[in-house]
Amino acid sequence: DTGVSQDPRHKITKRGQNVTFRCDPISEHNRLYWYRQTLGQGPEFLTYFQNEAQLEKSRLLSDRFSAERPKGSFSTLEIQRTEQGDSAMYLCASSFYGTDGYTFGSGTRLTVV
């Protein structure tokens, strides 16, 4: 297993467009998390899944954001009608039942122009 993979690494999009990011967690990890990180700040929690169930969403996750984890494997995060304020690094992490430290992916850097 090569760790948590995220795709794409970088995405530039025009305001108003929809974007989708993908995360492949460590295969034996049942929990998958999405975080957002803006410049000079620590990551902020967006949402998490245990297997295929989305168990919690942050108030940061507006109705333009949606996340899925079909079959409890990879996850996608979609942002509809992107705004300049959505520009950030989107990080995915996985863990086994939240024990020990999460393993983060390298992130997807989104730039909305």
Next chain:
Amino acid sequence: GENVEQHPSTLSVQEGDSAVIKCTYSDSASNYFPWYKQELGKGPQLIIDIRSNVGEKKDQRIAVTLNKTAKHFSLHITETQPEDSAVYFCAAIDQTGANNLFFGTGTRLTVIP
């Protein structure tokens, strides 16, 4: 919710000297405290962690201390090397609760050769 504060925001040390980064947390229910190192363009990497039933943990040049009464924990790096230069984040979590990590705002460590 949990609030994690981290100091200093920037730290410069001479190669070979020690570096100390301090964090405080607000939620007494938090029981797990990981530290992450983030290099440019990469996701956070877990470097050491400590649970609330332990006061100190060491791994080679890195150590973490926890004072539950005062609600603060610290990262100590000894014999610093240029490759230690990065942004370091502390985090806190209540593993019996929502399971999302609350991060500090980060410390940019520069080790001067």
